Amino acid sequence: MSNTLNCVDTYINGLNYDSRNILVDNSSVPEYKKEDGKLEEDGTFLVIKKKQCSVANNTSELTYVDSLASRLFPGAMVLCNSNLIENNPLMVTLKTKPTKFSIDLPNMDTGIEVNTLTKYELDAAIKAKIAEWKQNNPNGNIAAKVKHSLYEVKSQHQLSAALGLNIASSKLNFNIDFNAIENSESRDWILKFEQIYYNVTLNNFQKPSDIIDGSVSEDELRGLGINDKNPLGIVNNVNYGRIIYVHFKTNNKSIDLSAKLNAILTSPANLDSNAQVDYKDIKDNFSLDVFIYGGGSSAFSAVPQINIDTIHEFIEQGYNFDAQQEAAPIGYSVAFMKNGAQELATVNSTSTYIETTIERFDKAHLRIEQKAAFVNCFNITWNEISYDQAGNAVITAKSWEHNNQNCCVGEQYDLFFNGNVRNLHIVSKGYTGIIWNKIRTNFDRTVSLAPEMKLTVRGTTLNQKCELT
Numbered sequence: 001m002s003n004t005l006n007c008v009d010t011y012i013n014g015l016n017y018d019s020r021n022i023l024v025d026n027s028s029v030p031e032y033k034k035e036d037g038k039l040e041e042d043g044t045f046l047v048i049k050k051k052q053c054s055v056a057n058n059t060s061e062l063t064y065v066d067s068l069a070s071r072l073f074p075g076a077m078v079l080c081n082s083n084l085i086e087n088n089p090l091m092v093t094l095k096t097k098p099t100k101f102s103i104d105l106p107n108m109d110t111g112i113e114v115n116t117l118t119k120y121e122l123d124a125a126i127k128a129k130i131a132e133w134k135q136n137n138p139n140g141n142i143a144a145k146v147k148h149s150l151y152e153v154k155s156q157h158q159l160s161a162a163l164g165l166n167i168a169s170s171k172l173n174f175n176i177d178f179n180a181i182e183n184s185e186s187r188d189w190i191l192k193f194e195q196i197y198y199n200v201t202l203n204n205f206q207k208p209s210d211i212i213d214g215s216v217s218e219d220e221l222r223g224l225g226i227n228d229k230n231p232l233g234i235v236n237n238v239n240y241g242r243i244i245y246v247h248f249k250t251n252n253k254s255i256d257l258s259a260k261l262n263a264i265l266t267s268p269a270n271l272d273s274n275a276q277v278d279y280k281d282i283k284d285n286f287s288l289d290v291f292i293y294g295g296g297s298s299a300f301s302a303v304p305q306i307n308i309d310t311i312h313e314f315i316e317q318g319y320n321f322d323a324q325q326e327a328a329p330i331g332y333s334v335a336f337m338k339n340g341a342q343e344l345a346t347v348n349s350t351s352t353y354i355e356t357t358i359e360r361f362d363k364a365h366l367r368i369e370q371k372a373a374f375v376n377c378f379n380i381t382w383n384e385i386s387y388d389q390a391g392n393a394v395i396t397a398k399s400w401e402h403n404n405q406n407c408c409v410g411e412q413y414d415l416f417f418n419g420n421v422r423n424l425h426i427v428s429k430g431y432t433g434i435i436w437n438k439i440r441t442n443f444d445r446t447v448s449l450a451p452e453m454k455l456t457v458r459g460t461t462l463n464q465k466c467e468l469t
Contacts, residue, residue: 013208027349043363043417046361054350058348059162065087077337097211101125102200104201108132113125144197161347174247185251194241202335208337243331244291246288260281262278290302361420363419365414365415365416366455367415368454371410372459374461377407379400380400382399384398385422440464442465
């Protein structure tokens, strides 16, 4: 390779951009009501609190999807801009020089060289290498390189960033109800399980003109939209194998799948006692959907009749690459062409989402029983809470209709409170018959609501007792 710089090198290496900030993807959320209340028909009161949260994700590994299969390939040149962030890169076609790649298959010459960088020529060269390996290694068996990641779903944007793909525009449909997640009605996780059989990697080069033909002019580069805001990148690595996506869903708000991951990835027969408990929790509390891309599947597709009992066996089927196994491109990375593709293009995402918590307050029943040998009276007050349109708490003072009325032995009352009652205060007083101390307070307390409460007044005028149970 020549060390002489030409106009291609001068223009591409002279582009002025910050590689850390050019692929930044931040999401926002619309205005929302931070706090609200809902009174159910049975008297239960739900306090719904929402807060804005964010999660950052930085990745240089993007996922192959069906829409890319017909146009993306190792060595493809793309613009590093918002289209790449959305995993829908804009391709750039330039005249190129003979270019070298390597494929990491054992027991063979791993080099690949093509005269021009086109999908047709790359695909043909890779296919020929695979056929050569299978022919020379009919009993060959390569253990897949395995990677797995588990993500709790917070929002569509967050999941897209985590998986390195655009869920909204791709054909990937995980059957996720994002509204149910935002409203805390469901908890969902996606397990991404990659089985990589081999990689095709662009050989190192020193400068853009080692790849791009010298006949390409600066005007041509500029005319293709290559500039400071849209620097040129090149697909420097493609993984081939298969990806399994498992969508776990539960309505159990307290269970955390992350802590139980080992029970999914280990054969049920080999689980220790702790993992067996986790395995049963998953089986009892989660539904799951399985999807596959790559391997023998040429398109993203659902896999029916897979459950927690059979998922490990299904994953295990793709642990090895052999003469009968197929592989598809499942992931890729892009490097900036500037200065010889020394830096990977990294998508820096910050996903903002709404986290909802729901606190439940049950209704309450208070029974008052007057069993004392004296006349008693009560003063019972409380507050009822509701929320206005701005999410502010509105407090309304309430009192019992029989406050300060005489209550004689044998009388009883039943009071029912909805779950939105706060600061229930009970005062009980009994008449003593003593002229200088006609009435005595035998109970004065703010009490917490309980499903069943009983206030019992006993004793005599001079030995008054009032007990709450």
